[in-house]
Amino acid sequence: MSLHLHLLRHGQTPFSRDNVFCGAGLDPELTPDGLAMANAFAAAYKSAPWSAVYASPLRRTVATARPLCDALGLKMELRDDLKEIHYGKWEGKSVEVVDREHHDDYIRWSADPAWNSPTGGEPAVAIARRTMQVIEEIKQRFNDGNVLIVSHKATIRIILCGLLGIDVGRFRYRLACPVGSVSVVQFTSEGPLLKALADRTHLDEKLRSLRGT
DSSP states (O other), X not given: OOEEEEEEEOOXXXXXXXTBOOOXXXXXXXXXXXXXXXXXXXXXXXXXXXXXXXXXXXXXXXXXXXXXXXXXXXXXXXXXXXXXOOOGGGTTOBHHHHHHHSHHHHHHHHHOTTTOOSXXXXXXXXXXXXXXXXXXXXXXXXXXXXXXEEEOHHHHHHHHHHHHTOOGGGHHHHOOOOTXXXXXXXXXXXXXXXXXXXXXXXXOXXXXXXXXX
């Protein structure tokens, strides 16, 4: 047996549907379709032997984790370090508006988000540091079994970069993470092994085909 870490992105929100920046500075609820994604994940995965469920404390992640926790009677472990990137002055704005209002910052961030942050926001290296603290906590607690982390698009991709040895500055261009998707990493004697990336087979065709990111 070995530890399997499941990284689930929250379900659809109005901001993901409209493809605008939504980080730790915004706290929207799930849309009805987003809630359907959460319920679909719970229905598909409730028979697995889960050791723990960790989640970002933002409403969209808590609502995504809740159906599985309720089905299994598991306590939800909330960790601030699993929150989404802080987008600063970009929160709630489209790419086009950000590019117009904060052009130089946007160009620098697009080229290397590891060390360049959104205007008034957070660089990817800071997210890597805080999320790895949670990963280490999980590894200390569990030698094997299944642990679920419910988090956010940038955060999950940065975690995966850190675990798989991918340059964190490439997180936006190397790994997909659509809403409602789950990625799985197995911790082996040779190190972390990616078993699944952005899997959405638990969602029906309607949910998989929704617009947005």
